[in-house]
Amino acid sequence: MSEVVTTGHRASLWARWTSKSPIVVTFFALILGLLVGAIIIITTTPAVLDAWRAMFHSWGAPGHALKVTFDNVGAAYRTMFTGSVINPSSFGHSLTTGKGWSNTFTPISETLTYAAPLLIASIGVGIAFQTGIFNIGANGQAVLGGIAGAVVGSMLHMPTVLHLPLTLLAGIAGGMLAGSVPGLLKAFTGAHEVIVTIMWNYVMYAFLLFVVLSTPFQQPGQQNDISRTMDPSAQLAPLFGTSSGLRVNYGIFVAIAVVAFAWWFLERSSLGFDFRVTGANPSAAKASGINSRVVLILVFLVSGGLAGLAGIVQAASTTHFIDGGFLIGNAGIGFTAITVALLGRNKPIGIVWASLLFAALGVGGRAMQASTGIPLDLAAVIQSAIVLFVATPVLVKELFRLRAAPTSSLQLAAKGWGS
């Protein structure tokens, strides 16, 4: 790297600001992502378009059009923030009157509720990425985990001490089962995991509809695609009791445990070392005697198990049942987890921040849809845009005149289809 970042008196905040740090790139990518979202809002909201059209009719209109534009975009992003972090006016009200705290904390509680399963799934995807594996099937694995966990949680009955751990373990087992298919296929036939996992997702969706409409698991007396409700002993209880109205629950402790596990696993365990070596340099891994086939299968078991855990945490902490729409579509946590892992550069701590950010975007998107009518899917568009920018750090660097080429950890060893 011939370029020197700091020279003389300009070794200032600006120099540091425009350095090669991945955090800076991520920050600018976030801004670009929000900009893309704003452009989409502007070009698709009838009120804004009408205001701009009026510009052709009267002289005062450009100012008005700008105002309408800023009002709409501002309202969207403002409700996104107040709906996911905190609403200042409600906070002020609580401070002065001492009442309404539950209302004040609802947004942040919702964000944490949503972040917990997302974080767990993203850690799983991130571990796979670190091993050079694209686990695009996290959503299907989460679905099977959710099914397995919900079956144990609703059809077996026992005290909480046993029931909750067993439910979570069933979720992990379900995810591992779903993950083992692409893992085994890749290990023994060389089938590319991207197509296999995506196809497997669709198989899992069909299986979900099959089980929630089949007699033992379907809610008795129901004709719809809805499962039995999990016993209270299998649910992840709200932290502050059901009466508080806050949904934030013990799932976040599960997520924290998973992060700690992931950090230990990747940084301290010898198996995790094998994983990372395989991801960083497959031929070096082979030369040092790592059995790549075993690594492949284990990666999918770990990654799938975590996705399954995410699925059951999601079901056990929010709805307490699963239905035919569980995690389906682009909103599924398994898909968001891919973008979260990429944004967090596959490192546990990075993924924590990334999942909080994307959970906030998702929850805020719902608030935005409720109050401004702008569809929630915008949040997913912004998320993917952010990740596209993060995945091309050189582009961000050029756009913002950052100094040195940021080192990218997203550059995986790209391989063709053969094996």
Add this chain to the structure above:
Amino acid sequence: MTLLSTAKEPALTPAPNRRTRFIAITMGIIGLFSVLVFGLGSVAGAHSSLTFNPVNLSSSAPWHVGTLTLATRWTNIGLGIVMVALGVEVFIRRPSRGVMARFGGVAIMFLIALLLWAGRTPGPSQVSFVNVTAILIGSSAVTMVLVFGSLSGVMCERSGVVNIAIEGQFIGGAFIGSMIASTTHSFVYAAVGGAVIGGLLGLLLAFLALRYQSDQIIVGVVLVTMIGSLSSYLNLQVFTPFPQFNTGNLAPNLAIPLLSKIPIVGPVFFNQSGFFYLMLVLVGVISFALFKTRYGLHVRAVGEHPQAAATVGINVVRVRYINVVLGGAIAGIGGVAFMASQGQFQPGYTSGLGYIALAAMIFGRWRPSGAVVASVIFGLSVYLSYILVSYQVPVSIYILQMIPYFITIAVVAGLIGRVRPPAADGLPYRHD
């Protein structure tokens, strides 16, 4: 030293012999299954009727093909025995070529046996006949979309870029196609719009992958997520308040005079929408361009060995740009074709066809003609998973829906013999 050390590292891909044997055994198992379930599973007196007159043409068709009645049990046992025999032949002779073709034949015979069994007359089904022509027409719509997608894959991957965003280009094409067709009532404009959207998405992929050397698969997958969410956003934001933009036009059939009057073949091949003919033309043009022209030679050189291609003066990056943009445009038209055969746009209604198209491309060994054969098999299996419900097969509709995805997985898992992608497929190229 490490937990997973082993003294000997087994090869990741098994030897071709083992794989051929595996395929042979699979063929045998499929054959036995057909004998046991479809053959012996139907009562001795059961018969299946095959009809050939298209539903919508029957009154005006100048021909009438009689009903073919077959004894279900014996036909299926016969088909099963042929399948087993093919498996045995492959197992013993291990032919170096044509294993894939034989497996394709077994797959088609299996589907025929399945249909005969489903439509047998003393059976659970209310439908007492199997209309072959109608099934071929119905599945040709899915097949057509898959061919567009796999041609797009061939274009991109022959030049060394993995276009995993085909699904996204389908969605984009279907969205814009519905919008244009609803407002202008012209499918030509819709196709152009779809090509532009698909081409732009291809350009974005190429830009990120070639200029910035981003990982092609990451960019592709994220693009699909982005287009998927953007389309459901726009669906709510534009199509819900303004339903006149998404009225769901079906492309009219353009009957080719004379040829469309040929029994069976006519309605299937010569009474189709313009997209179908365009697809046929594209297959020919791309085959010719790839294998018979100078440009095609350049493309294949770039996909196999970009450094060598650059040494002889081929502009690697330009060739890749052109091919990815053209491939994206083809997939975009495929999206319009899908919309024109399924009706109004709904978010997520391509349900993974873009990835199945990629699998068809792999099955077809990165050749347009192979992609067509593969797409026919995939198209049939997708379509049968829709219609088997009406035959009251004693299997849940949701289990039937899994069939195409299972077949895709089986194909990608290399059931079909060793496939060799272009050597530089998916690898970033840095011009030094």
